[in-house]
Amino acid sequence: MRIDIISLFPEMFEGFLSSSIPLRARKKGLLELELHNLRDYSTNKYKSVDDYPYGGGAGMVMSIEPIDRCISFLKSQRDYDEVIFTTPDAPVLDQPAANALSLCRNLILLCGHYKGVDERVREHLVTRELSIGDYVLSGGELAAAVITDAVVRLIPGVLNDETSALSDSFQDGLLSPPVYTRPPEYKGWKVPEVLLSGNDKLKAEWRYQQALSRTKERKPRLLDGIPDE
Ligand code: 6GU
Secondary structure: OEEEEEEOOHHHHHHHHOOHHHHHHHHOOOOEEEEEEHHHHOOOOOOOOEEOOOOOOOOOEEOHHHHHHHHHHHHHHOOOOEEEEEOOOOOEOOHHHHHHHOOOOEEEEEEOOOOOEOHHHHHHOOOEEEEOOOOOOOOOHHHHHHHHHHHHOOOOOOOOHHHOHHHOOOOOOOOOOOOOOOOOEEOOEEOOHHHHOOOHHHHHHHHHHHHHHHHHHHOHHHHOOOOOO
């Protein structure tokens, strides 16, 4: 997969990209990730990328021209499955959406900023909009990093067996059951007896029941599509 991130603050991605799963994916040759500084696509001498809003109101608006120039350049190099704009007024990323995006070959992530972007960008250049939750961040960069992480870890071969995405919370529509490791007792706090037994069937059943009751208690919405036991 190739992901092109267009941002006013590409340096915000450095820490994220030099560690963690995306780095692993890049080293394995499963991910190509390129950052593009929007300022490089500005044509005026001040390298400005924003302007005052028509009709007034607070804050600056990201201009269409540098964004169009950047996206057009990228599109001249290859076809893209989606041009995604990160903005808090969009549908919230969920696991099914991450699963679907992980099947794409080429993605553009455009990070929103200031009071927003000229609406014509959303109308004509963007194919999809995503938020990561109902709160406001200072910019779309952290959201783009979250989306990238959620998607990249699903690319086949990025994770190894132990960390396989197939056993994630949400992936089978259930939260993960609680987990324990040695010692079996610490300060009198005990690991559930059933997990210390040799009975694999019983242990699997326990894990499933825990996953189910956890989901019912904490995120019942996830059970909407799943028939009762
Ligand atoms: Cl995508 N952008 C911003 N600025 N804030 C957010 C967000 C995105 N998602 C949640 N909050």
